[in-house]
Amino acid sequence: IKRWRKVKEFTGEPKLSDFDLVEEQMSTDLQTGEILLEALFLSLDPYMRIEPEHLGPDKTMFSEQVGRVVASKNPAYPVGCVVVAFVGWRTLTVLSPDQPSLFGSLGRRVPDMGNLPASLALGCVGMTGLTAYFGVERGQPQGGQTVLVSAAAGAVGSVAGQIAKMKGCTVVGSAGSKEKCNWLKQLGFDHVFNYKETTVDEALKSCVPHGIDLYIDSVGGNYTYDVVKGHMKVDGRIVVLGAISTYNSDEPLVRDWSLYLVDKQLTVIGTNVARHTDRWHHATTQLLHWGKLHYRETITKGFQHAPQAFIDLMRGRNIGKALVQV
């Protein structure tokens, strides 16, 4: 088998030298209840930059992957079925029912997705799509309201914006390239801007002069705390999903914005997709059967390129969900 280990703590941007590739023998003899999973796609996610606690004793780089069961001694997981499991950047894994793992020891069986690619179980109808689903739900947008989505051409933002559109909102998206902005227009976003070419302040003044009711915040940092706060309407809500603009920084975050919360009586809502695991199945079915969601994937081919693909995600090279095809 092959697996990528994380061998150094990240400082600044992740670097190729933070990882090494291990090839080793592994017994594939299964005990009762066990399954053997062959990786199809690895998930690349910003939290991998800031949550070192998931690194196990063998230092395999942590992530979800979607894989196919290639041998099984568990009737609930027959050979051929597709599973999402939190086993990291590895090509082959023996999963045992009593082995502790995030979100279930043997992983989640992927529901029948018809002709859709299995990779979507990590993206649009996987963890990032679910984050968008619950994030928008927490923000309770009403038809006619204005919603701003940052990192809008990413895995979470692209789905969040489309859900807000389905709810009848005017949706504004920001992203870091022309190509990303063009895609957002195709998705039906009402206004888009490239935050690298215009200031966020100018862009918001021109496209949402009456202010923002709901901000789905993936970016944090100056973008949120210095600029967006001034464009919120009274009684606005901010759903904080993450703060990617700060993840590569070793400086403490800027959090001095309490006065804005008080003046505008804003509600700031943090949300963690893991809080809603009891409703993941319901939400996955909804995401799958809306039948209206468009997606894009940035797929890097080849297990050997996983570290570079992760570095590219943190630099914003992905549109939609970032994945490695094994």
Ligand code: NDP
């Ligand atoms: P994305 O697919 O959105 O990829 C990250 C994107 O962030 C990049 O493509 C880049 O796009 C943008 N970005 C990177 N650096 C900056 C910066 N300095 N300023 C502004 N934008 C930047 O990742 P995800 O959709 O997987 O995750 C988006 C956010 O949601 C992250 O903050 C993540 O931590 C959070 N999250 C939270 C979860 C929860 O349960 N709360 C679960 C999953 C994700 P661009 O070119 O537009 O800059």
